[in-house]
Amino acid sequence: xxxxxxxxxYGVIGDMESAALVHxxxxxDWLCLPRFDSPWVFGRLLDWSRGGHLRVAAERxxxxxxxxxxxxxxxxxxxxxxxxxxxxxxxxxxxxxxxxRPAPGRCRLIRMIQPIRGQLTWHIEFSxxxxxxxxxxxxxxxxxxxxxxxxxxxxxxxxxxxxxxVARSEHGLDxxxxxxxxxxxxxxxxxxxxxxxxSREQWAFATRLVDETDRYWRDWLSQCSYQGRYAPLVRRxxxxxxxxxxxxxxxxxxxxxxxxxxxxxxSLNWDYRYTWLRDMSVLVDTLHQLxxxxxxxxxxxxxxxxxxxxxxxxxxxxxxxxxxxxxxxxLVDLPGYxxxxxxxxxxxxxxxxxxxxxxxxxxxAHAAWQHDKRMPRPRRRxxxxxxxHVIEHWHQDDSGIWxxxxxxxxxxxxxxxxxxxxxxxxxMDASLHLGAQRRLEARRARTRIRRDVLSRGxxxxxxxxTQALDDETLDASGLAIPLTGMLRAGDPRVASTVDAVRRHLxxxxxxxxxxxxxxxxxxxxxAFLVCSFWLVDVLAQMGRTDEAEALFTRVTRTANDLGxxxxxxxxxxxxxxxxxxxxxxxxxxxxxxxxxxRAEKRRARTR
Numbered sequence: 001x002x003x004x005x006x007x008x009x010y011g012v013i014g015d016m017e018s019a020a021l022v023h024x025x026x027x028x029d030w031l032c033l034p035r036f037d038s039p040w041v042f043g044r045l046l047d048w049s050r051g052g053h054l055r056v057a058a059e060r061x062x063x064x065x066x067x068x069x070x071x072x073x074x075x076x077x078x079x080x081x082x083x084x085x086x087x088x089x090x091x092x093x094x095x096x097x098x099x100x101r102p103a104p105g106r107c108r109l110i111r112m113i114q115p116i117r118g119q120l121t122w123h124i125e126f127s128x129x130x131x132x133x134x135x136x137x138x139x140x141x142x143x144x145x146x147x148x149x150x151x152x153x154x155x156x157x158x159x160x161x162x163x164x165x166v167a168r169s170e171h172g173l174d175x176x177x178x179x180x181x182x183x184x185x186x187x188x189x190x191x192x193x194x195x196x197x198x199s200r201e202q203w204a205f206a207t208r209l210v211d212e213t214d215r216y217w218r219d220w221l222s223q224c225s226y227q228g229r230y231a232p233l234v235r236r237x238x239x240x241x242x243x244x245x246x247x248x249x250x251x252x253x254x255x256x257x258x259x260x261x262x263x264x265x266x267s268l269n270w271d272y273r274y275t276w277l278r279d280m281s282v283l284v285d286t287l288h289q290l291x292x293x294x295x296x297x298x299x300x301x302x303x304x305x306x307x308x309x310x311x312x313x314x315x316x317x318x319x320x321x322x323x324x325x326x327x328x329x330x331l332v333d334l335p336g337y338x339x340x341x342x343x344x345x346x347x348x349x350x351x352x353x354x355x356x357x358x359x360x361x362x363x364x365a366h367a368a369w370q371h372d373k374r375m376p377r378p379r380r381r382x383x384x385x386x387x388x389h390v391i392e393h394w395h396q397d398d399s400g401i402w403x404x405x406x407x408x409x410x411x412x413x414x415x416x417x418x419x420x421x422x423x424x425x426x427x428m429d430a431s432l433h434l435g436a437q438r439r440l441e442a443r444r445a446r447t448r449i450r451r452d453v454l455s456r457g458x459x460x461x462x463x464x465x466t467q468a469l470d471d472e473t474l475d476a477s478g479l480a481i482p483l484t485g486m487l488r489a490g491d492p493r494v495a496s497t498v499d500a501v502r503r504h505l506x507x508x509x510x511x512x513x514x515x516x517x518x519x520x521x522x523x524x525x526x527a528f529l530v531c532s533f534w535l536v537d538v539l540a541q542m543g544r545t546d547e548a549e550a551l552f553t554r555v556t557r558t559a560n561d562l563g564x565x566x567x568x569x570x571x572x573x574x575x576x577x578x579x580x581x582x583x584x585x586x587x588x589x590x591x592x593x594x595x596x597x598r599a600e601k602r603r604a605r606t607r
Contacts, residue, residue: 001025001055003048004338007260007576008560011066011075012240013109015092016247019256020109021045021580022075022090024063027055027125033108033156033191036246036253037273037319039132041156046259046343047334050136050171052129054158056088056111056187059121068562071235072217073243074210075562084118086179093209094216095247105157105194110206111187119180124164124187127172128156132331132345139173141166142195147173150193157190159202217242225291230593233556236563237586238290241283244583246320250298251275252283253320255567255579261340262525262568262578263516269340271347272567272579274317274326277303278356278401279584281363286590288371300368304378307361311389315350316357316403326350352399353408358386359417359424359484366424375431383432387425391438391445394418395452400467401477402513407520409468412457413477415449420484422446450486457481458493464500465493467514475514476505476531479538489541498538508571509554511535526568526577529555533588540592540599548596556589565589 001023010021010029018038021030029044029051044051061081068075074091089112113122128137130151137149145162148155149172164177179185186206220242226234245252258271280303287296306322307314315324328346336343365383369375375383400411422442425432434442456469457478465478478497482489505512510527511534513519532555539548558569560576565585567578 001027004045007566007580008564010560010564010580011068011090011562012243012256012564012581013073013075013090013092014243014256015094015108016243016245017095018092018108019243020090020092021257022077024066024077025055026057026063026077026088027053028090028109029053030257031109032256032273034106035320036244036256039130041128041130043129043133045257045337047133047336050129051133051334052127052171053125054109054111054127054189055123055125056113057123058084058086059123061086061120066562068236068239069214070218071221071239072214073239074214074217079120081118081120084120085116086120087114087116088112089114089210091210091213094213105190105192107188107209108191109189110209112203112206112210113179113185113187115179115181115183117181119178121176121178122164122185124158124160124175125169125172126158126175127169130154133334134331136171139168146194146196148193155193157192157194159186159188159190159194161185223291223294225289226593228593228597233559233563234290234590234593237565237590238292240564240581240586241287241583242292242295245295245298246275249321250295250302251318251320251322252279252299252583254279254317254584255582257579258345259340259343260337260567260577260579263340263523264338264577265340266521266523266525267340267342268521268523268525269336269342269344270349270579271328271344272582274319274347274350275302276317277307277314278316278354278360279587281360281367282584282587282591284364285367286587286594288367289594290590293371296368300364300379303361303364304376304382307382308378311358311386312393314357314361316352316354317347317350324350348405349399349403352403352405353396354400354403355390355394355396355398355414356401356411356417358390359420361386362421362424366428369428369431373431375428380432383425383428384434384438386421387432387434387438387442390418390421391441394445394449402520404520409471410452411468411477412453412465412471412475413480415453415457415469416481416484416486419446419449419453419486422449423485453481453486454493458497462500464497473514473518474500474504476501476511476528476534477513479531479534482538482541483534489538490543494538495542498535498542501535505531509551510558510569510571526570528568529558529565529582529585530588533585533592536592537595540595543599543603545596545599545603548592548599552592552596555592 066077255272259269262268328348330342397408467473467475511531516524564581566576
């Protein structure tokens with residue numbers, strides 16, 4: 001197995017508290033415990049020699065295929081040798097699987113080896129780390145078939161067939177044994193110490209948990225109301241989004257990884273294991289349209305709790321439990337994915353001023369309100385504060401959607417989202433009860449914002465909406481103008497922006513955020529899949545459905561064989577870039593599906 005393999009070689013499994021990346025050759029190279037934003041136990045993606053991993057692989061065999069089970073997040077991989085065949089089933093038990101979730105010693109990960117034909121020798125490499133790879137553990141074996149890795153009061157335990165031989169390796173343990181037809185083995189990883197391995201019952205225990213985990217995912221997905229022609233893409237993306245929800249709080253993380261680079265060898269390496277307020281509007285609207293009402297209510301309840309403060313104190317992102325502490329620091333000793341440094345934990349964007357977030361909050365509330373016209377009192381109080389804050393501060397500089405760290409400006413996207421915040425508040429006035437004075441001020445501010453965006457945000461020389469007011473920097477975020485409803489998609493300025501983006505920011509059919517040399521960091525990066533799906537949305541709204549569908553097909557081909565999208569994609573190398581898999585890429589894909597199908601219905605009515 002080559003160091004730092006391509007991201008698209010990984011699948012993801014999870015239990016709605018954390019997630020593991022599983023390489024096609026059997027190595028788990030990423031897993032944080034006990035939850036998404038905890039230190040990693042396996043982190044070889046960021047330090048190949050010492051970062052930690054758990055590999056299960058057959059000797060003199062190769063991987064023939066891998067796939068998720070139908071409508072499930074359980075991953076199956078088939079190994080074949082000259083005359084032998086076996087299957088490895090990887091999953092993380094969902095809450096409630098097995099009837100209980102004991103702690104300490106809670107079972108978090110199971111790898112089942114099922115021989116199908118003949119006999120294969122299996123190697124298990126167990127190399128856990130602690131404290132972001134800064135501490136190597138001490139190993140012990142309290143009973144046959146179990147090893148415990150410990151640093152101070154933190155431990156993980158691995159159970160395995162008691163007849164497997166155990167040997168020390170440079171950074172962990174190597175376990176070796178043979179399995180043949182009629183025999184099977186379950187390797188289980190527990191967060192915490194266990195002293196007795198239930199070896200005789202291990203396979204029955206694992207079988208019960210995998211059946212219950214399968215049932216959980218399938219029962220959940222049965223709520224999906226989508227029945228269109230893109231059903232396989234929609235169903236896989238819905239399962240991925242649910243996997244990235246932190247079930248105890250209802251929050252959704254952006255991605256399960258940190259510091260996977262947007263440009264190989266570059267410094268655009270950020271920690272995405274948190275919840276962004278920016279993702280809310282598309283999340284709530286999309287989940288509602290697909291029939292997942294419970295997840296919407298969970299997330300809005302998390303929002304109500306997390307935003308019980310003045311809007312000026314809103315953070316742009318939070319920990320999965322709503323904690324505000326997302327301080328950023330660099331782990332200077334780690335080499336990073338393919339030499340891409342620094343490795344970061346935490347994210348300084350949490351403290352930035354990003355005015356667009358108020359529009360996303362209001363859009364999320366509006367999407368929920370449209371379905372039942374209800375407005376809980378705590379949410380109404382928060383939204384009224386948001387309206388007042390936007391009226392007072394919409395004209396100020398901020399850090400923008402791309403989270404600039406040194407270029408505060410009046411970003412066009414931020415201004416458009418301030419307009420959207422007031423527009424949606426006025427639409428919800430029947431439940432918000434703005435009052436005469438606030439309503440008048442909101443209308444006036446909405447008019448002034450629109451005037452500024454249309455007169456100063458559209459640059460006639462560039463022929464497009466630009467990155468900021470009074471600016472000439474072309475930016476794909478200008479595609480969002482018609483998506484807010486500020487302009488109809490048929491407006492000539494929208495068409496001109498689409499043409500400019502396609503001419504200057506598109507390579508091999510995929511859209512880049514901006515021109516790398518003109519960006520704050522002066523670095524090239526991959527095509528940004530969210531922007532590519534934005535272009536699909538705008539083309540669909542313009543009635544150019546054939547073009548929208550063709551582009552949609554091109555963008556969806558960037559998914560790996562398991563249907564997972566990264567943050568970015570390099571069309572020259574065919575490689576995924578950025579944190580993986582990215583929730584917003586999947587959300588944007590789902591939104592594009594719904595927009596294409598709405599456009600097709602409109603076209604059918606006009607024939």
